Amino acid sequence: MSSKSTARRRVRRGLGLALVAATAAGLLSACSLSFQDAMCSDGEYPALAVNSSGGQCVKDGQEPPEGWVRYPEGKVPEHVGDQWDEYWTTHTVDENGKIVPLPPGQ
Known part of the structure; x- marks a missing residue:
């Protein structure tokens, strides 16, 4: 060779x-x-606690329960740890729908 x-x-x-x-x-x-871990299952969307931390999933076609709201348009977390999931660990929405810093201890 x-x-x-x-x-x-x-x-x-x-x-x-x-x-x-x-x-x-x-x-x-x-x-x-x-x-990537989705925030909610198919057929659900994430909702945010008013004046508090926390989130939950709500079935499509239903409104969030009292004390909960839909995330503001364009600021909805889609996956665990994404930009908006991280953002909402330090912010919330007040009773008037205004985005505010998360109160201390929340």
Whole structure:
């Protein structure tokens, strides 16, 4: 065997391994994005406690119970730990619907 054919095989093997590794990394990263914990199940939406911390899920088509409101439009948490989930750990909505800092001890 010539050294050229051995070198070509090594290059092809290296390229093949690199392709396999890149494909595996892409699949793993895509899978991790699709398994984020949703705030609520299908058929539900998240609601926010008035003047307090906390949230709950309400069935689609129903209004939140007394003392709870829908999150303001555009500020609805969709997944645990997302931007809005984190934001609402330090903020709430008052009885007038105004976004306010979360009271101390809440």
